[in-house]
Amino acid sequence: MYIHERENWTNFVWDNDKLSPVLASVRHLQGRLLGRMESLGFDFIERATLESLILEVVDTSRIEGEFINPELVRSSIARKLGIENADFVQTPRNIEGIVDVILDATQNFDKPLTEIRLLGWHHSLFQTGFSGYQQIDVAKYRSGGMKVVSGIFGREKIHFEAPSADRVPHEMEQFLNWLNSEKRLDLVLKSIIAHFWFVTIHPFDDGNGRIARAILDMWLAKSDNSKIRFYSLSNQIFKEHKHYNNIIEKAQKGTSDITLYLEWFLGCFERALMASEQNLEIILDKAHFWDKHKSTNINDRQRLVINYLYDNYGKEVGFLRTSTYAKLTKCSSDTALRDLQDLVAKEMLKAEDSGKKTNYIIISPKNIRIPKIADEKTSVSS
Structure with missing residues (x-):
């Protein structure tokens, strides 16, 4: 019943x-x-x-x-x-x-x-x-x-x-x-x-x-x-x-x-x-980040990826590699690398050497700890 x-x-x-x-x-x-x-x-x-x-x-x-x-x-x-x-x-x-x-x-x-x-x-x-x-x-x-x-x-x-x-x-x-x-x-x-x-x-x-x-x-x-x-x-x-x-x-x-x-x-x-x-x-932290960079000129791909990193904090991944950037933004590896290096130059991301590959991590205004989860576990949806 x-x-x-x-x-x-x-x-x-x-x-x-x-x-x-x-x-x-x-x-x-x-x-x-x-x-x-x-x-x-x-x-x-x-x-x-x-x-x-x-x-x-x-x-x-x-x-x-x-x-x-x-x-x-x-x-x-x-x-x-x-x-x-x-x-x-x-x-x-x-x-x-x-x-x-x-x-x-x-x-x-x-x-x-x-x-x-x-x-x-x-x-x-x-x-x-x-x-x-x-x-x-x-x-x-x-x-x-x-x-x-x-x-x-x-x-x-x-x-x-x-x-x-x-x-x-x-x-x-x-x-x-x-x-x-x-x-x-x-x-x-x-x-x-x-x-x-x-x-x-x-x-x-x-x-x-x-x-x-x-x-x-x-x-x-x-x-x-x-x-x-x-x-x-x-x-x-x-x-x-x-x-x-x-x-x-x-x-x-x-x-x-x-x-x-x-x-x-x-x-x-x-x-x-x-x-x-x-x-x-x-x-x-995200609000402070965008307030700090409100005059920084970036493209839509770069903005999407930074929001992705913040939105997936503690869920999937705390850093990006060039291959993941390319999948997320549907661009070539060369374009992904240029975009990421530009974000590093503008002090929005920092690059950390991880053996053969480079991890790109948000420079957190409030120094929150972004978890580092293996890149190969990242789920990229279309």
């Missing part, structure tokens, strides 16, 4: 004694980090918010198996937020759409989430009327059944079956009424419950996960009472996406006691906030 088949299934209950310690820790981390952000000054707040929003947009898409170009996301967000010196780059509709949704959720968090607004988000995600090669209902609730499945054709595994289509309008009306009127719950808890409630109704043909996480972002912004973004929960969820899928599936097959679901999600949020402390150091 799925949870939505139970009578009064949305009368959720949980064990406060189990949740209180981690909720208190989360609230403490939120306050500490937001206070630190607010002390940095407008320019750094703007840049840190930009970097956090880029992570959110890229990783909420990665959770669904869609890999989008962070540089295109950067250009789109910077342009829409009116950030100075934002380059105009033509971006695909799918990127513009998810950027619009995340920005509306986090920057207009103080407005009610109405059905019209929600349908607008769905239209932003699927402006062509298609999900891949399949035509879907856009800006309207689904008209058919919905199953979450995995596996190859003929041997699929059904993880969840959503409420029938005829139930969706009523279920969504109840959900939105609760979302906009319930005032007693802690807003962090409310955001996590809202995510589960929405994804269990699964009201659309596609995009339910991304919209559920946008709702989560919106109510977390309410809990901060700030448009400043200093963490990305989707980034942490992507790191733990197997656990994320499993805990949702387990809760959807359980009872109205959602303690385990809330406990896992609060823990995930706590880990996201702790990771953001390190991310903030990188963001600040």
